[in-house]
Amino acid sequence: MEPVIDLTKEYGLVLEGGGAKGAYQIGAWKALREAGVKLRGIAGTSVGALNGALICMDDLEKAQYLWENISYSKIISVEDDVMEQIIQHRKINREVLRDMMEYLAKGGLDVSPLRELIADSIDEERLKNSPIDLYVLTFSVDEMRELDIDMKETEPELIKDYLLASAYLFPLFKNEKLHGKTYIDGGALNNVPLSSLVDRGYEDIIVVRIFGIGREKKVRIPEGTNVYTVAPSVSLGSILDFDGKKAKRHIKRGYFDTMRMLYGLSGKIYYIDEQEEECYYLRQLTELSPDILRRLQEMYKLEEGQERFLRNLTEIILPVIAQEMKLSKDWTYRELYLSMLEATAKMCRISKYKIYTLEELKQKVKDKIEGLSGEEVPAFVQIISKDTLI
Numbered sequence: 001m002e003p004v005i006d007l008t009k010e011y012g013l014v015l016e017g018g019g020a021k022g023a024y025q026i027g028a029w030k031a032l033r034e035a036g037v038k039l040r041g042i043a044g045t046s047v048g049a050l051n052g053a054l055i056c057m058d059d060l061e062k063a064q065y066l067w068e069n070i071s072y073s074k075i076i077s078v079e080d081d082v083m084e085q086i087i088q089h090r091k092i093n094r095e096v097l098r099d100m101m102e103y104l105a106k107g108g109l110d111v112s113p114l115r116e117l118i119a120d121s122i123d124e125e126r127l128k129n130s131p132i133d134l135y136v137l138t139f140s141v142d143e144m145r146e147l148d149i150d151m152k153e154t155e156p157e158l159i160k161d162y163l164l165a166s167a168y169l170f171p172l173f174k175n176e177k178l179h180g181k182t183y184i185d186g187g188a189l190n191n192v193p194l195s196s197l198v199d200r201g202y203e204d205i206i207v208v209r210i211f212g213i214g215r216e217k218k219v220r221i222p223e224g225t226n227v228y229t230v231a232p233s234v235s236l237g238s239i240l241d242f243d244g245k246k247a248k249r250h251i252k253r254g255y256f257d258t259m260r261m262l263y264g265l266s267g268k269i270y271y272i273d274e275q276e277e278e279c280y281y282l283r284q285l286t287e288l289s290p291d292i293l294r295r296l297q298e299m300y301k302l303e304e305g306q307e308r309f310l311r312n313l314t315e316i317i318l319p320v321i322a323q324e325m326k327l328s329k330d331w332t333y334r335e336l337y338l339s340m341l342e343a344t345a346k347m348c349r350i351s352k353y354k355i356y357t358l359e360e361l362k363q364k365v366k367d368k369i370e371g372l373s374g375e376e377v378p379a380f381v382q383i384i385s386k387d388t389l390i
Contacts (some may be wrong), residue, residue, distance in 0.1 A: 001273055001355075003035055004264040005204075005228060010040035012202035013055070014194050015048030017187040018212025019169070019239030022047030023067040023247035027254025028208045028230050029055050030064075035262050037206075041133035043148075043196035045186040046212070049136040049166040053122050053151070053159075056130040066121060067247040074117055075242050076173070077110035087241050111164070111173050118163050124156040135200075137186030137193045138166040146189045148196050169239075187214025194227070195219045206230065206261075208254070212239055230258045233268055252353055259355060269342045270350075274358040281333040285383060286313060292382050299379050321380050340380040341365065347372060347381065 005011075013032075015025050025048065032039070044052035054063040072083035127134065134151040149162050158179060165183035167173075173185075186193070191214025197205050198219055209231035221227060236250055256271050266272040288296075293309050296302075300320075302312045322331045325339040345361060346352075348368040356364070369385050 001263045003262050005037070005262060007036050007038070009204050010038045012197040012205040013039050013042045013052070014192060014197060014205060014207040015042060015044040015052050016193075016208065016210050016212055017044075017046030017048050017166075017185065017191045017214055018210035018236070019047055020070070020241045020243070020247070021210040021212060021236040021239060021250065022051055023070070023250035024210050024232060024236055024254035024257075025051045025208050026054075026060075026063050026067055027251035027256075028258040030060060030251070031255045031258035031262060032206070033060060035259075037262075039132050041135065041197060041200070041202065043135040043137065043193040044166070045137040045191050045193050045214070046167045046169070048193070048208075049134075049138075049163055049186070050118065050122075052134050052136070053127055053163060056132045056134050056151075057123055057126045058130070062121070064251065066117075067251060068244050070242045070244050070247050072240075072242045073113060075111065075114045077112055083240070084243075087238055109173050111168075114167065115160075115164055118160050122160055122163065124159045127159060128152060128156065135193070135196045136162050136166050137190050137196060138162060138168075138183045139186055139188045141182040141184060146186070147183075148193070172240075185214070187212060189215055190217045192216045198222065198225065204228075208258075210236055228261055230254070230261045232257060256353055256355075263355075265355065266338055267342055268339070269346055270352050270361060271355045272338065272358055272361060273355055274338075276334070276358065278332060278334055281337040284337050284386075285318060285333055286310060288383065288386055292386065295382055296379060299382075317379065321383075324378075324380070340384055343378075344369065344381050344384045 015022075029051070039055070042052040042055060044050070051063070054066070072078055072080050076083075128151075136149045136151060138147050138149070139145070140147050151159055151162070154162060161178040165178055166186045168183055169185045169187075190196075191212055192207065192209070194205065194207055195217055198221065203225050205225070206228045207230070209229060211232070232253055236253075237246065259265060260267075260271055263273065266274050296317060297309065297312065300312070300317055302308070302316065318336060321340065322336050325336065325343065327335055327339060341361060345365050348365055348371065350361070350364050350368065365384060369381070372381060
């Protein structure tokens with residue numbers, strides 16, 4: 001596979017705030033690192049700032065270990081089972097509810113564990129000596145303004161304070177003064193700090209979205225500036241769901257979604273390496289066995305006969321399936337076939353965390369598709385099967 005971005009350039013990386021969803025960003029970094037993408041600078045808000053510091057330290061193993069062993073009690077002073085009940089919307093007893101109300105009445109959840117995690121994980125000297133610049137976004141309550149802090153220009157003893165300041169989620173987290181000043185989460189004004197790099201003249205920028213809670217500032221992109229976006233196609237859950245098993249899944253998804261961006265992979269569910277032309281997909285959709293043709297005509301109650309079938313297929317059946325696949329009105333045969341193939345692969349429970357060539361995924365489906373027999377099989381599965389009547 002060949003990357004679609006220029007690996008001779010240096011890139012800026014934008015890391016959004018989003019609490020527990022931040023594990024996704026470590027997966028994205030893993031993919032960028034493997035591909036040989038050179039980073040010049042990182043702008044991060046909240047968890048994005050913390051992950052940015054880990055990236056500047058260039059210790060992927062440490063970052064993965066930290067996230068894969070994360071828990072609620074490593075971020076806030078609570079019992080893990082209590083938080084799990086709350087996050088999973090399980091029945092909460094009166095005692096748990098009373099404790100939560102007391103936390104909020106006292107100014108929010110105590111983040112002393114997060115302070116300790118930052119103290120144990122961040123090496124100021126390595127961060128200062130990193131070839132990658134780090135810009136941290138927070139909001140100064142005393143000055144009532146956003147701060148965009150260059151960590152290399154910051155006094156070493158203040159680095160960890162600013163990383164904590166960027167993650168002070170108001171009003172949920174208990175807010176304590178840091179070096180005599182009050183801060184809240186940078187996401188209050190700028191949760192996706194693209195402006196931090198654009199204003200500094202970066203022309204090639206990769207933005208990793210996790211869709212956290214906060215304000216997304218509108219940014220005018222100058223002519224000649226290239227912005228590439230990596231984003232999950234499904235929700236990553238709650239910003240407070242600090243669970244190691246879920247973090248591990250987020251890392252995996254972040255890795256493969258970034259591979260999709262880097263190598264121009266197709267698919268919305270799966271990761272497909274394909275370069276076929278539109279005419280190839282039209283053939284895949286129309287060159288079907290006589291048994292499949294008859295079955296489709298029965299399913300749609302259409303006139304039988306070979307001479308009528310192609311018109312029925314292209315003018316009635318395929319447009320209906322395109323609606324079922326929720327494609328745009330100007331869908332292409334390529335989009336339709338790939339969406340049908342992915343939906344069939346999902347029904348066959350084929351693993352999605354792998355990069356498939358088109359032929360590999362088709363073969364995987366072919367090997368398992370007969371296992372769908374006996375169920376009410378949609379029309380698109382009959383078309384994907386081509387020769388095998390399901």
